[in-house]
Amino acid sequence: MPKMQRYSPQEAHTAEAPEYTPALLRRHRWGRIWLVVFQVSTLVGVAALTALLFNIINSAFGYVAIENKVAPSALAINGIPIEYLHPVDLTYILRENVSAGLFRKLNRDKPFEERSREEIYDLVIRYVVRPRVEKSWPLFPSLFRRQQVFAEAAEKYPEAQIVFRSWLRPKFLVSPQSSKAEFAGVRTAVLGSLWTIAITILFAFPIGVGAAIYLEEYASDTWFNRIIQTNINNLAGVPSIIYGILGLAIFVRALEPLTSGAIFGYVEDATTANGRTLLSAGLTLGLLILPIIIINAQEAIRAVPRSLRQASYGLGATQWQTIWHHVLPGALPGILTGTILAISRAVGETAPLVVVGASTFITFDPDGPFSKFTTLPIQIYQWTSRPQDEFRNIAAAAILVLLALLLSMNAAAVLLRNRYSTKGTR
């Protein structure tokens, strides 16, 4: 260690301390090194996210080669193309070109007199023109290697039209599932996801917040309560598929009369009814996020300052009045933020719902908690496992829909938090 010098009065006020100077340079250098390390970490994270987003967008847009079974021009009546034909003419085209059985079935589903022009036109396209996507190209080659794309199309698919297709289009959002990628949409899956989340929130939020209030405000520090607390913390880390197995055993099988709707008399055909319903899915996901909600709510309640509680008790308030009027309002921003983030996680869960029994192919909208269901992540998963190229395209489009859903939920969390935290300090 350098010997402590005694400075003369003239030296002292300049505070030259040569033994400290090299250390100062070294300290600043280490600061700069760590700064670079942190910047690199951030860059790696950003690069990973960009790569993910790029990959998805790449698959969701691009040129497609479409071949029509029957050229639309061949269906023109008196020279008028089918886009401008009257519904009666369109119905006539349909009757002339599809099997009698199919025509009767379509009429049974919804009589042609009641259908709009767009609906009949869609049917003509779907069952008469029958377009088929022969090949689709990703976005990057579509934008930057146009000539190659056209050359390949001309060589392999000379009969086909080349069109720029955005797989994420309005029709995609409102169409139900279909076995043909060209006509498939995410409506069933999105509705299934929304229904499931609604049930999850209704189940998990009150129970979770209630448990948190009890653990933080009422429970004393006994060994029993400590065990409960430890278990809740551990349950937050259990893999989600285990919750799926739990949901299968409890909600689908053991509570089948409840989850299938049988005990409410809700079911027409008791032989096909089972517990693989939206209700089971919602409850399973509710169990999944319950520990997270409890832990998060506990943190938020703990963060309310003690001085606020003391002021309340000092005025002669009961414990419940203190909690309801001061603790909960103070903890609300934190509770809401954490809950919305937990729900964002639940929206993306696939494995437990596969176990609980999401349907592999349903085309009707869910009409209540007791209906069969599918959700957006499961739909994406199913589409990616199909061999045809186009299914990968619509899977990418569905992923974009899912990302949009998650982003809006997170934005809602931020907005809610800002709104309630400024209110609190007013």
Added chain:
Amino acid sequence: MEHYAIEARNLRVYYGDFLAVRDVNLKVAQNKITAIIGPSGCGKSTVLRAFNRMNELVPTARTEGEVLYHGKNIYDDDVDPVEVRRRIGMVFQKPNPFPKSIYANVAWGARINGFRGDMDQLVEESLRGAALWDEVKDKLHQSGLSLSGGQQQRLCIARAIAVRPDIILMDEPASALDPIATLKIEELMHRLAENYTIIVVTHNMQQAARVSDYTAFFNLGEGRAGVLEEFGPTERIFTNPEKQSTEDYVTGRFG
């Protein structure tokens, strides 16, 4: 003989196994200001909180002995601590108004205790009683937190008197305030003593001398437990104390 508003008999307070305050016997006179002084850590706040059962909010706290409020022990099984705290109010060291409007701050305590009368009138009376009405009458709907420190403390006093207590306990009410705000609080204490009994803990001896009618001097005893060394009229404690330790403390030789 003066009527005693509140009386401690053989009061002991434990935090877990630690004895914080030992064998306190103290008679507080009605409608007078009683100051509790003493060095840091001698249990002044603990004794104050024992008077309205606020110690029970600390999980490890245990109280032995009696605190008689108009002759009834407030620690008896048939006494509701919620009612005790309404009648024996408290003002804290750091002002802690609720994050609500000024009006709501004063009205809340009354409302949850079941007040059904004219709330506007009650709020005005309470704010006047706390010498705050003129300053806030035009901004009753602004947040309580938008006031200055001294005003916030007076707001806390206003909400305490809105529930019509008998006794007001003040735990170093002016220690977080500037000298002018402190002076206002001290003037307020004199006015409040006309209707309420005030017990104030303070580490500021000049304040105790200025403000109080009676003074209780606490000191650190054996095992770091607080003991009541001397109690009497303020004038006697400060000019002619009986014990040497009291004289040492009030003349500033320690503490």
